[in-house]
């Protein structure tokens with residue numbers, strides 16, 4: 001799992017560690033990890049021309065000490081100082097190693113620059129950049145950027161953007177990830193993120209991203225004693241308005257994770273579902289979880305009510321989302337930004353610029369698991385939940401090719417099958433939804449291989465994605 005801690009949590013851990021270490025040791029660890037990552041990124045240091053953008057705080061200090069290490073390895077290093085108060089010991093170390101410095105006002109990027117190191121601000125920075133930093137970045141446009149800890153200017157705890165900020169090719173962070181490394185829109189400006197362990201002792205994070213090991217631990221797999229009912233039955237009431245969505249949600253649910261799939265829908269579509277998925281049982285009956293709303297059109301409200309009457313968890317997608325009311329029990333809501341905007345009566349842009357804020361708001365308001373789809377899908381747990389573990393999972397699997405019509409229907413069906421199969425082994429709805437998003441993205445990446453895919457391709461690749469996790 002990748003954990004993302006808030007700035008106050010990092011600061012508290014830093015205070016404890018600083019008290020136990022000699023002066024300067026923590027920054028030396030950070031700078032050494034940073035210099036190593038830069039050498040990896042450039043493929044060497046000798047002969048490279050590196051410009052450090054240095055602000056007034058310890059983030060600039062990290063850049064200066066790393067610059068000193070790079071200068072000793074033969075790089076030509078220039079520190080551009082955005083403040084007269086740049087870290088004195090770091091600046092002295094850079095000068096001793098043969099690096100140079102100048103005030104920002106005197107800098108001009110004559111000749112080739114191989115790399116910009118962004119040490120303007122780190123976790124002490126307010127969102128946005130001052131005009132002098134913006135001008136320097138404009139002058140150095142096109143040069144690869146390595147951000148120290150975070151791309152300067154982004155909202156570190158919120159993952160939001162407010163004004164100018166750095167866009168990095170590589171971000172080298174220390175001790176733990178911060179929310180901005182995982183959550184869009186900021187995460188899209190971090191480039192590749194590398195974590196340097198500096199020995200911080202941290203509490204449970206609010207935000208986390210599942211890794212393969214977590215998925216392997218959480219995913220329900222059948223035992224020798226399993227039969228189809230103990231493996232869970234998932235039911236779908238989908239496709240009443242748009243038949244394709246009924247077929248695709250059934251394809252997602254028929255990935256083999258649940259013991260049985262039931263389909264309830266219009267007669268003509270039921271025949272098509274049976275033809276496409278002969279193993280699906282047509283008609284109602286006992287289920288461990290329902291999926292409703294995918295392509296349901298005007299039938300969505302009725303489908304949701306019928307599903308709720310069974311008292312089992314319900315995955316609510318697409319057309320059924322507008323019928324959700326606070327107090328409906330055991331729901332997983334799977335909106336995209338436009339759907340969540342309608343549910344909360346705010347603008348879509350507002351959801352897209354503050355997804356972490358709004359997914360939490362929605363989970364608290366509806367007291368439900370809310371999965372907000374996007375490049376970085378966020379999954380928040382209900383306001384009343386006191387389960388251990390992060391409040392928000394961020395999904396980092398997938399490919400932009402997954403942004404294709406019907407992919408959401410496959411996801412809803414897949415999550416329904418995981419909820420059903422997890423029912424008897426105590427898998428929580430929050431973790432089940434996160435597992436679904438992870439496998440959906442992994443299946444898309446496998447199916448895509450770098451090229452275009454359809455939603456049906458994603459459904460067809462779920463088995464392979466599961467196999468890779470289960471067999472290691």
Ligand SMILES: NC(=O)C1=CN([C@@H]2O[C@H](COP(=O)(O)OP(=O)(O)OC[C@H]3O[C@@H](n4cnc5c(N)ncnc54)[C@H](O)[C@@H]3O)[C@@H](O)[C@H]2O)[C@@H](O)CC1
Pocket residue numbers: 010011013014026027030055056057058059060062120121122123124125126127128129130148149150153174175198
């Ligand atoms: N906290 C930790 O555990 C560690 C922190 N380290 C480094 O220390 C950094 C934090 O250092 P600081 O607390 O000194 O804070 P920063 O270096 O992030 O910022 C320092 C100062 O910049 C100014 N500032 C704030 N917003 C600005 C903006 N938008 N534009 C221009 N100037 C702005 C303020 O005067 C602020 O006090 C981390 O990001 C990391 O790079 C590492 O050295 C090692 C361990």
Ligand SMILES: Nc1ncnc2c1ncn2[C@@H]1O[C@H](COP(=O)(O)OP(=O)(O)O)[C@@H](O)[C@H]1O
Pocket residue numbers: 336373374375376377398399400401402403404405406407408409410411440
């Ligand atoms: N840029 C992107 N990169 C990766 N995945 C994306 C991107 N944009 C959307 N997705 C994913 O594609 C799927 C689209 O679902 P959705 O918007 O509900 O489509 P539909 O309603 O047509 O089924 C979601 O799983 C979402 O997370």
Ligand SMILES: [K+]
Pocket residue numbers: 059118119120121122147148149150151152
């Ligand atoms: K920075």
